[in-house]
Structures are given as C-alpha cells and as structure tokens.
Amino acid sequence: MPKPLIGISTYHEESARWGAWQQPAALVPLNYPEYFRRAGALTVLLPPDEPDAAVETVERLDAVVIAGGPDVRPQRYGAQPHPRSGPHNDARDLWEIALIEAALASNTPLLAICRGMQLLNVVLGGTLIQHLPDVVGHGEHSGSPGAMAAHVVEPIPGTLFGSLGVEAYEVPTFHHQAVDRLGNGLVVCARARDGIVEAVEAPNEKFVLGVQWHPEAGRDTRVADALVAAARRPHLVPAQRPETLHAAAVADTSSPVA
Numbered sequence: 001m002p003k004p005l006i007g008i009s010t011y012h013e014e015s016a017r018w019g020a021w022q023q024p025a026a027l028v029p030l031n032y033p034e035y036f037r038r039a040g041a042l043t044v045l046l047p048p049d050e051p052d053a054a055v056e057t058v059e060r061l062d063a064v065v066i067a068g069g070p071d072v073r074p075q076r077y078g079a080q081p082h083p084r085s086g087p088h089n090d091a092r093d094l095w096e097i098a099l100i101e102a103a104l105a106s107n108t109p110l111l112a113i114c115r116g117m118q119l120l121n122v123v124l125g126g127t128l129i130q131h132l133p134d135v136v137g138h139g140e141h142s143g144s145p146g147a148m149a150a151h152v153v154e155p156i157p158g159t160l161f162g163s164l165g166v167e168a169y170e171v172p173t174f175h176h177q178a179v180d181r182l183g184n185g186l187v188v189c190a191r192a193r194d195g196i197v198e199a200v201e202a203p204n205e206k207f208v209l210g211v212q213w214h215p216e217a218g219r220d221t222r223v224a225d226a227l228v229a230a231a232r233r234p235h236l237v238p239a240q241r242p243e244t245l246h247a248a249a250v251a252d253t254s255s256p257v258a
C-alpha cells in the first residue's frame with residue numbers, strides 16, 4: 001500500500017542562515033515531518049503561497065497539517081487586539097485559512113496544531129481568548145522561550161480523540177491563547193484540568209482534529225497514527241457530503257484586515 005502524502009504548512013522567515021547567506025526562508029521545525037514519517041507517511045512542506053493556490057495544492061495531498069505559529073489577527077474573529085496579541089502575519093493567516101477551507105471542502109483529513117487549531121476555530125466562525133493568563137490566572141499553558149510547558153489533558157469519552165485509547169496524560173504545550181466560542185460543527189474532545197479547550201474535532205467530517213498542544217514535540221504517536229490512518233482511507237465524493245459545516249465560517253478576511 002503506498003504511503004499517504006501529508007502536506008505541512010510552514011512560515012516565512014525574513015532572514016535565515018543558508019550556507020554563507022542570510023536568505024528569506026520557509027521554515028518549520030523538523031520534528032513536524034519526522035513525527036508523521038514515523039507514523040508511515042511521506043511529507044511535503046508547503047511554503048506560504050497565494051490563497052488561490054490552496055485548492056490545487058490540497059487536491060494532491062492525502063492529508064493536511066497546519067502547524068503552530070503566531071497569533072491569528074483578532075479582527076478575523078471580530079475582536080479588537082489585546083495589548084499582548086501579536087505579532088500577526090496576514091500572509092500566513094490567509095494562506096492557511098485557504099488550506100483549511102480547501103481541506104474541509106474536499107473532505108481531506110486535517111490536523112491543526114496549536115495556532116492551527118485556533119485558526120481552524122476562527123475559520124468555522126469561532127473566537128479566541130486572546131491572553132489566557134487573564135482568564136485562568138496562571139501561565140501553565142506557556143513555557144519560556146525555547147522550552148515548552150507541560151500539563152495534563154483529559155480526553156472526552158465518545159469523541160474521536162477519546163477513542164484513540166488516550167487517557168488523561170501530560171503533553172508538551174506552548175500557548176497563551178485558546179478557543180473561546182467554539183466554531184460551527186466543532187465539538188470539544190479534550191480539556192485541560194482548568195477547563196481550557198485542548199482539542200476539537202468535527203464529527204461530520206472524515207477527519208478534522210485540532211490539538212492545542214504540540215504532539216510532534218512529545219512521545220505520543222497516537223495523533224499522527226490517527227491522521228495517517230485517515231489519510232489512507234479514500235475521500236468521500238464531495239457532492240455526496242452533507243451541507244458543509246464551514247459555510248457559515250470565516251469572518252470576512254478581505255480588507256481591511258489583510
């Protein structure tokens with residue numbers, strides 16, 4: 001059986017070392033592709049592109065991973081920026097929004113990690129808590145620069161994530177934002193012990209999972225295994241699918257925000 005091909009979003013870095021040069025670069029930590037290769041997939045990195053390239057890109061993939069990164073511009077979910085929000089990256093927001101929409105429209109399995117989960121929620125009409133310490137009164141979801149924090153996540157029985165054989169366990173994590181109002185068609189499938197949403201899924205889709213922590217930085221392979229298993233299954237014909245859940249979605253992402 002051929003290995004499924006998983007595309008992983010990357011980010012634009014203005015200046016990175018390349019041999020003797022400092023060059024603009026498209027980057028993602030290597031532990032992302034390694035995590036999915038260990039689970040039996042081939043991987044390709046997706047440099048930021050024009051949003052109208054997303055449908056053709058996703059058509060060639062068996063699954064899409066939206067990686068972690070900076071805060072989503074708050075205007076995309078109708079909020080004014082909190083003083084601690086940012087930096088924002090409009091080009092990345094728009095490219096990854098287009099990838100998410102293309103994956104949802106084509107029923108291509110989708111895993112959204114950290115910022116990716118936040119963006120998935122926004123695409124589906126949800127909102128974000130902009131600075132978690134304001135709400136939970138602690139900083140246990142964030143590490144320090146270069147070092148992840150760890151806390152326990154509790155799967156919710158009866159969900160896809162809850163069916164992976166996962167019990168409450170400690171995960172590597174690094175975020176200061178979180179899901180507030182849940183996006184259309186999403187259900188919560190794991191929470192931290194302080195009640196913060198840690199994972200979401202879309203039960204009416206083939207495989208749509210968002211995790212707020214960083215599975216690629218830990219030892220638990222079950223998230224990658226589940227994505228790769230879904231990527232091996234044939235996609236449904238879009239015309240046979242129920243009315244898509246993302247129709248209600250994205251807050252206007254055209255000007256002036258972008």
Ligand SMILES: NCCCC(=O)O
Nearest residue numbers: 070071115175176177
């Ligand atoms: N908002 C970007 C993802 C990580 C964080 O919440 O800090």
